[in-house]
Amino acid sequence: MTDGLTGRAVFAGVAGDPVAHSLSPRLMGHWIRMLGLDAAYLPFAVPPSGFEAFVRGLARTQASGLNVTLPHKEAALALADRATPAAKAVGAANLLTFHPDGILADNSDAAGFLAALEPAEPDYASSTALVLGAGGAARALVHALVTSGVKNLLISNRTADRARALAAELAPDAGIVPWEDRDAALAEADIVVNATALGLKGENDLVMDWAKARSGAIVFDSVYTPLVTGFLAGARQAGLNTIDGLDMLIGQARPSFRAFFGHDAPADPPVRPVLLEALGARP
Numbered sequence: 001m002t003d004g005l006t007g008r009a010v011f012a013g014v015a016g017d018p019v020a021h022s023l024s025p026r027l028m029g030h031w032i033r034m035l036g037l038d039a040a041y042l043p044f045a046v047p048p049s050g051f052e053a054f055v056r057g058l059a060r061t062q063a064s065g066l067n068v069t070l071p072h073k074e075a076a077l078a079l080a081d082r083a084t085p086a087a088k089a090v091g092a093a094n095l096l097t098f099h100p101d102g103i104l105a106d107n108s109d110a111a112g113f114l115a116a117l118e119p120a121e122p123d124y125a126s127s128t129a130l131v132l133g134a135g136g137a138a139r140a141l142v143h144a145l146v147t148s149g150v151k152n153l154l155i156s157n158r159t160a161d162r163a164r165a166l167a168a169e170l171a172p173d174a175g176i177v178p179w180e181d182r183d184a185a186l187a188e189a190d191i192v193v194n195a196t197a198l199g200l201k202g203e204n205d206l207v208m209d210w211a212k213a214r215s216g217a218i219v220f221d222s223v224y225t226p227l228v229t230g231f232l233a234g235a236r237q238a239g240l241n242t243i244d245g246l247d248m249l250i251g252q253a254r255p256s257f258r259a260f261f262g263h264d265a266p267a268d269p270p271v272r273p274v275l276l277e278a279l280g281a282r283p
């Protein structure tokens, strides 16, 4: 264990506007401490007008990279010199790494989503997935499901045109379910995901008629504040297999940690209780 940082410390961080709500410093800080690394991970509040200059300046220091959260994910992809297939497909980057030949943009949200679902052991090849939403998070989730070889994909969004555009780009075989018919689609779905902003901060819950759902369906909510949304509470009450957005947050952070600090994030002691405490303590 290092006693404070040395001049050789590796550092990275997360840039957002705002960034005060971000759990990433707690998450990364826990892993850095557990491994006793000479490293730091910092929050950076950066307005959109200063984002590009900030990243380019940071890339000229000994920083190894940067996580990017709202509203900078598209700008992060646009300024990078290279991008991974995941970042290109999603059209946004949440992970920038700095290299002698330039800035590499990646997107680990899709991997984080798949990691969150892993304990439920989904059999993608025989599953129908229903994605609710067609914004940035939905793009990552649709990309993840398509690359995992899901058998059937259904997309439902309040604005149907956005669902159609998303399908045309990432999942041409997907079925589009009118928003008012989303409950009926539950009967077909083995995996149901909320990728809308509904339920965030306990407002405007996404209410579903879970009595129509398949028994044993896996239900995931990308929202994690609150941890148990009305969407998840209803699914849980109906005896379905529920997974909250915190597991996706942890899952998306692991590839970043490896890229920044050159170590796998330790599984033990688990970071989830640390984040639960942070969420509970948050005003």
Ligand code: NAP
Residues within 6 Å of the ligand: 109, 112, 132, 133, 134, 135, 136, 137, 138, 157, 158, 159, 162, 195, 196, 197, 198, 200, 204, 222, 223, 224, 245, 246, 248, 249, 250, 252
């Ligand atoms: P976004 O691009 O702004 O998309 C918002 C989505 O919510 C759209 O599909 C929008 O539908 C829908 N929506 C908003 N208000 C609605 C309403 N009143 N009724 C029906 N639909 C409504 O946002 P995003 O970046 O995709 O984020 C979505 C959620 O995912 C957020 O809560 C975010 O915190 C979460 N997220 C979690 C993680 C994680 O690690 N767990 C990672 C990324 C994002 P329209 O197209 O009709 O407007």
